[in-house]
Amino acid sequence: xxxxxxxxxxxISYGKVEAVRxxxxxxxxxxxxxxIGANGAGKTTLLNAIMGVLPLKGRTSFAGVDMAPLDIxxxxxxxxxxxxxxxxxxxxxxxxxxxxxxAFRIAKAIAATxxxxxxxxxxxxxxxxxxxxxxxxxxxxxxLAMGRALMGAPKLLxxxxxxxxxxxxxxxxxxxxVGELRAAGVSVLLVEQNAQAALQIxxxxxxxxxxxxxxxxxxxxxxxxxxxxxxxxxFQHEGESAI
Amino acid sequence: MNTTIMLFLLQxxxxxxxxxxxxxLALVLVFAVTRVILIPQGEFVTYGALSYxxxxxxxxxxxxxxxxxxxxxxxxxxxFFARKALHARLVLRSIALNIVFPFALLGLVYALVxxxxxxxxxxxxxxxxxxxxxxxxxxxxxxxxAHTSVLVLLIASVGCHLALQGLGLVFFGAEGLxxxxxxxxAVTAGPLRFTGQSLAVYGLxxxxxxxxxxxxxxxxxxKALRATAVNRLGARLVGIRTTLSGQIAFLLASVIGAISGxxxxxITTLYYDTGFLxxxxxxxxxxxxxxxSYPLTAVAAILVGIVEAFSSFYAxxxxxxxxxxxxxxxxxxxxxxxxxxEEEKD
Numbered sequence: 001x002x003x004x005x006x007x008x009x010x011x012i013s014y015g016k017v018e019a020v021r022x023x024x025x026x027x028x029x030x031x032x033x034x035x036i037g038a039n040g041a042g043k044t045t046l047l048n049a050i051m052g053v054l055p056l057k058g059r060t061s062f063a064g065v066d067m068a069p070l071d072i073x074x075x076x077x078x079x080x081x082x083x084x085x086x087x088x089x090x091x092x093x094x095x096x097x098x099x100x101x102x103a104f105r106i107a108k109a110i111a112a113t114x115x116x117x118x119x120x121x122x123x124x125x126x127x128x129x130x131x132x133x134x135x136x137x138x139x140x141x142x143x144l145a146m147g148r149a150l151m152g153a154p155k156l157l158x159x160x161x162x163x164x165x166x167x168x169x170x171x172x173x174x175x176x177x178v179g180e181l182r183a184a185g186v187s188v189l190l191v192e193q194n195a196q197a198a199l200q201i202x203x204x205x206x207x208x209x210x211x212x213x214x215x216x217x218x219x220x221x222x223x224x225x226x227x228x229x230x231x232x233x234x235f236q237h238e239g240e241s242a243i
Numbered sequence: 244m245n246t247t248i249m250l251f252l253l254q255x256x257x258x259x260x261x262x263x264x265x266x267x268l269a270l271v272l273v274f275a276v277t278r279v280i281l282i283p284q285g286e287f288v289t290y291g292a293l294s295y296x297x298x299x300x301x302x303x304x305x306x307x308x309x310x311x312x313x314x315x316x317x318x319x320x321x322x323f324f325a326r327k328a329l330h331a332r333l334v335l336r337s338i339a340l341n342i343v344f345p346f347a348l349l350g351l352v353y354a355l356v357x358x359x360x361x362x363x364x365x366x367x368x369x370x371x372x373x374x375x376x377x378x379x380x381x382x383x384x385x386x387x388x389a390h391t392s393v394l395v396l397l398i399a400s401v402g403c404h405l406a407l408q409g410l411g412l413v414f415f416g417a418e419g420l421x422x423x424x425x426x427x428x429a430v431t432a433g434p435l436r437f438t439g440q441s442l443a444v445y446g447l448x449x450x451x452x453x454x455x456x457x458x459x460x461x462x463x464x465x466k467a468l469r470a471t472a473v474n475r476l477g478a479r480l481v482g483i484r485t486t487l488s489g490q491i492a493f494l495l496a497s498v499i500g501a502i503s504g505x506x507x508x509x510i511t512t513l514y515y516d517t518g519f520l521x522x523x524x525x526x527x528x529x530x531x532x533x534x535x536s537y538p539l540t541a542v543a544a545i546l547v548g549i550v551e552a553f554s555s556f557y558a559x560x561x562x563x564x565x566x567x568x569x570x571x572x573x574x575x576x577x578x579x580x581x582x583x584x585e586e587e588k589d
Contacts, residue, residue, distance in 0.1 A: 076480065149481075151481075
């Protein structure tokens with residue numbers, strides 16, 4: 001099985017501090033992979049480096065292409081997309097303009113069908129299409145960020161903490177849509193502190209602690225692991241009943 | 244006060260204000276997209292105006308040779324920064340933009356220059372020359388430091404202004420130049436006489452504002468430029484090249500500057516360093532607009548023009564003082580109204 005995304009022995013530093021040490025991971029076609037771990041483990045750093053936002057040492061290849069010489073913009077064009085933790089929407093532009101720009105690297109005719117697909121996936125965005133992105137609620141902003149990324153027809157969508165700060169009912173909605181993406185042929189690399197929800201929809205999982213992967217395996221095995229249950233799932237009582 | 248005089252002053256102020264409006268809009272545009280405060284905007288005005296004036300007398304302006312030289316430097320920079328991953332497409336694109344375009348322009352200027360060249364051709368040539376200089380200026384001076392703070396960009400901007408102004412003295416000499424009017428027609432309305440030139444100023448200003456509004460509101464490229472201004476990281480994450488946005492912003496600014504210059508050079512004699520003062524007045528309008536608001540900038544520019552016209556009539560010695568003092572209350576108000584913010588680094 002050839003991996004869609006393959007990351008080998010990656011190190012990422014902020015100045016002298018090494019935030020990620022010797023991490024390797026891969027994501028196959030039509031797979032949902034999750035990275036779980038505590039705050040500050042280096043999950044966001046890793047995603048940003050894979051996207052090219054931060055520099056890294058090590059090898060990353062996507063769809064058989066070496067990513068090292070490519071800028072963020074060119075990585076987007078190869079079908080890699082990141083929905084960042086802070087969403088980075090165009091706040092003073094309306095929903096539809098945000099979505100239209102998501103398809104900046106795509107032919108206009110294809111973008112029109114993508115737009116219909118995104119509106120089917122997120123009917124709420126269609127209702128608010130003339131509203132400014134900055135005035136949307138947190139959940140709607142997350143939907144818009146995901147919709148904007150999907151407009152570029154990515155092969156792999158990297159989601160950074162999509163549930164952060166959202167009401168449980170919206171979190172459930174977002175995770176349901178992540179599951180639907182796989183059916184549409186999009187692979188997902190999901191970074192989450194909400195380990196329970198992430199492990200329910202993922203095929204495989206990596207557990208990250210202090211910049212290293214300490215455990216990996218199928219989502220089922222990881223969820224059944226006693227150490228993981230104690231460290232990550234035990235803290236997840238509050239607000240989880242909806243899932 | 245005499246009504247006729249007042250009308251004359253108003254007319255004069257609005258004509259100048261329209262020019263300042265164009266320049267102010269260009270400043271806001273460049274700042275929003277690249278965070279560069281474009282001090283050399285005035286040099287685009289001078290270069291456009293004086294290149295046009297020289298072409299009209301049948302001479303080849305030195306600016307076209309500057310464009311060629313800057314193109315060569317830009318090409319070298321492109322190669323240097325891409326040295327780790329040289330694609331044939333990238334090199335070809337760079338050759339087309341940085342080598343072929345300025346040399347073709349040079350050839351075109353030498354082929355077409357002459358005392359009987361039509362005004363429209365001279366205008367087109369002057370615009371192309373300044374457009375090339377604006378584009379390469381971004382590539383050479385600002386693109387390599389695009390990620391640095393506003394202060395660093397401002398210092399680079401001042402450096403570019405001084406360099407271009409010095410080169411302006413070399414190209415055009417210390418003598419002032421005037422260019423031929425776009426049209427010699429005139430319309431009389433009551434006591435006022437509108438020359439074809441001032442009508443062209445109004446028409447082009449309004450036309451440009453409408454065109455910019457359509458460009459930013461309805462085209463994908465225009466929206467991408469706005470997106471870059473709103474959120475650089477977000478723009479990169481959807482595949483918008485911020486360097487391309489910067490180039491487009493500089494291209495627009497240089498063309499706007501050159502047009503302004505070409506519009507005023509038949510009205511007033513321009514010297515190699517006049518552009519700076521004109522650019523500064525556009526800058527005042529842009530500051531009143533908070534460097535973000537296009538409509539506020541346009542209105543402020545008209546106001547600056549009118550204040551200038553009245554103060555040059557009543558207190559001509561203090562003309563510039565009065566105009567530049569306009570900025571003080573605005574800055575005080577703005578700094579009181581706006582909370583202190585740390586500069587965001589990206």
